[in-house]
Amino acid sequence: xxxxxxSKHDKLLNAAEFNRVFDKSVRSSDQYFTILASPNDLExxxxxxxxxKRRVKLxxxxxxxxxxxxxxxxxxxxxxxxxYVVMAGKLGARGTNQQLRESLEKHWGLLKKxxxxx
RNA sequence: GGAGUUGGCCAGGCAAUCGCGCCAGACAGUCUUGGAUUGUCUGGGGAGGAAAGUCCGGGCUCCAUAGGACAGAGUGCCAGGUAACGCCUGGGGGGCGUGAGCCUACGGCUAGUGCCACAGAAAAUAUACCGCCUGCCGAUUCGUCGACAGGUAAGGGUGAAAUGGUGCGGUAAGAGCGCACCGCGUGUCUGGUAACAGGCACGGCAGGGUAAACCCCACUCGGAGCAAGACCAAAUAGGGGAACAUAAUGCGUGGUCCGCGCUGUUCCCGGGUAGGUUGCUUGAGGUAUGCGGCGACGUAUGACCCAGAUGAAUGAUUGCCCCGGCUCUUUUUGAGCUACGACAGAACCCGGCUUAUCGGCCAACUCCCACU
Numbered sequence: 001x002x003x004x005x006x007s008k009h010d011k012l013l014n015a016a017e018f019n020r021v022f023d024k025s026v027r028s029s030d031q032y033f034t035i036l037a038s039p040n041d042l043e044x045x046x047x048x049x050x051x052x053k054r055r056v057k058l059x060x061x062x063x064x065x066x067x068x069x070x071x072x073x074x075x076x077x078x079x080x081x082x083x084y085v086v087m088a089g090k091l092g093a094r095g096t097n098q099q100l101r102e103s104l105e106k107h108w109g110l111l112k113k114x115x116x117x118x
Numbered sequence: 119g120g121a122g123u124u125g126g127c128c129a130g131g132c133a134a135u136c137g138c139g140c141c142a143g144a145c146a147g148u149c150u151u152g153g154a155u156u157g158u159c160u161g162g163g164g165a166g167g168a169a170a171g172u173c174c175g176g177g178c179u180c181c182a183u184a185g186g187a188c189a190g191a192g193u194g195c196c197a198g199g200u201a202a203c204g205c206c207u208g209g210g211g212g213g214c215g216u217g218a219g220c221c222u223a224c225g226g227c228u229a230g231u232g233c234c235a236c237a238g239a240a241a242a243u244a245u246a247c248c249g250c251c252u253g254c255c256g257a258u259u260c261g262u263c264g265a266c267a268g269g270u271a272a273g274g275g276u277g278a279a280a281u282g283g284u285g286c287g288g289u290a291a292g293a294g295c296g297c298a299c300c301g302c303g304u305g306u307c308u309g310g311u312a313a314c315a316g317g318c319a320c321g322g323c324a325g326g327g328u329a330a331a332c333c334c335c336a337c338u339c340g341g342a343g344c345a346a347g348a349c350c351a352a353a354u355a356g357g358g359g360a361a362c363a364u365a366a367u368g369c370g371u372g373g374u375c376c377g378c379g380c381u382g383u384u385c386c387c388g389g390g391u392a393g394g395u396u397g398c399u400u401g402a403g404g405u406a407u408g409c410g411g412c413g414a415c416g417u418a419u420g421a422c423c424c425a426g427a428u429g430a431a432u433g434a435u436u437g438c439c440c441c442g443g444c445u446c447u448u449u450u451u452g453a454g455c456u457a458c459g460a461c462a463g464a465a466c467c468c469g470g471c472u473u474a475u476c477g478g479c480c481a482a483c484u485c486c487c488a489c490u
Contacts, residue, residue: 011429018429048429059170059463067138067433074137085429096458097434 011047018048021085026114031091032103037111039082047073048085055088065092065100072104084111 025036040046049066056062069086086104095103 050429060461061458063430063463064433064458066430071137071434101434 017046017083018050018085021048021083025085026111028107028110028114029089030103030106032089032095032100033092033107034087034089035104035107035111036085036087037082037114045073046083048083049087050085051088051092055090056093058093061093064097068097068100069104072101072108076105076108082111 021036021038025038027034027036029035047070049069051062051065053062056065065088073084092100
């Protein structure tokens with residue numbers, strides 16, 4: 001069984017790692033999320049989240065969105081090696097749990113194909 | 119039964135599946151021992167009443183500091199509680215409510231300065247618009263009228279506010295001019311720790327409001343904050359020391375050479391950024407019982423350990439029940455449908471305040487109606 005966000009191995013930890021993804025990436029976005037992806041040298045994928053206070057005002061809602069992202073990331077079972085950064089979109093705070101989950105599923109699929117091409 | 123006041127409590131519940139970070143233990147792997155680290159399993163615990171705003175007060179940490187004064191900021195009836203407070207408790211004054219109760223920035227403008235629109239004669243070193251009254255002169259239709267000199271502030275009018283209020287006496291008309299009661303001030307006595315309350319005597323009245331206006335008085339206050347502070351410590355640049363090379367080249371000191379310094383290589387040292395570790399959760403801790411106190415609270419004893427994340431754990435899905443909403447049904451009953459189920463997420467820790475908030479429960483008390 002594959003684990004979810006494995007402690008620090010599966011997360012982007014500092015500004016340097018985030019910037020690497022921002023500089024060179026493939027992106028996919030809709031009204032709920034914008035996801036950046038960039039291949040890495042490791043054997044497993046890594047996840048970073050950038051949910052700004054400006055986009056999502058309430059701390060409770062920010063936490064809810066993060067949990068859904070982690071949950072979805074875990075269940076999508078990606079065996080490829082790439083770093084992902086998820087950012088909140090315009091309607092990120094408004095979407096229901098189900099809407100957000102469906103949106104993420106779609107993005108994972110799209111990004112896998114894009115990464116494979118490049 | 120209805121309406122209301124105050125205080126306290128809860129913050130949907132249960133089950134299944136998947137999942138997260140923390141702690142303890144066991145086993146296994148890796149590294150040189152201590153130990154560190156990774157994985158698996160078992161067990162334990164994992165958001166709030168406001169975790170929020172960051173408005174006060176402390177603890178803790180670092181920096182500064184002989185002592186004092188000024189400046190600045192804050193507080194402002196009295197007493198108590200507390201580590202401390204701008205908080206809390208009890209009491210007093212004032213205001214609101216039929217009442218239970220609620221509100222209260224509640225020291226001083228009989229120190230100084232400033233401000234007070236409009237209206238009004240006058241808004242403060244005052245003095246008088248219409249009036250009222252007396253004297254005298256003139257006119258007269260004998261009712262009064264006008265001018266001048268004076269006495270007044272009772273009445274009118276303005277205003278939020280006009281040099282105490284009401285009544286009686288008094289007077290030419292009036293006036294604390296005199297008296298009674300009320301208000302105010304001073305003195306004194308009684309009760310109270312005190313704020314204050316009450317009594318008695320005296321004074322005829324100090325002289326509008328405003329101090330969240332400057333200000334005066336009394337009291338309090340050093341600064342910065344866990345991104346505090348402590349430790350470990352890449353890369354890059356630079357500093358100090360030692361050894362070697364001065365073989366080759368160059369520069370400075372020199373007329374020239376040696377030497378010395380710059381320079382090259384290696385090693386060591388200290389400071390220190392990214393990053394990491396720590397601070398980091400046992401504490402002015404809650405809790406039960408007894409005792410003291412009207413109470414805030416204090417105290418003794420017993421058992422208890424109750425989140426510690428760091429690009430930031432505490433979640434998701436499904437089912438049932440509860441609650442809410444909508445529809446059907448004649449109302450009740452019943453049936454069906456429905457959903458981010460109030461406000462909202464710890465970030466060093468406490469004590470408060472303020473703000474947000476679906477709904478529900480408990481206790482005490484008040485008013486109204488009905489019944490006995």
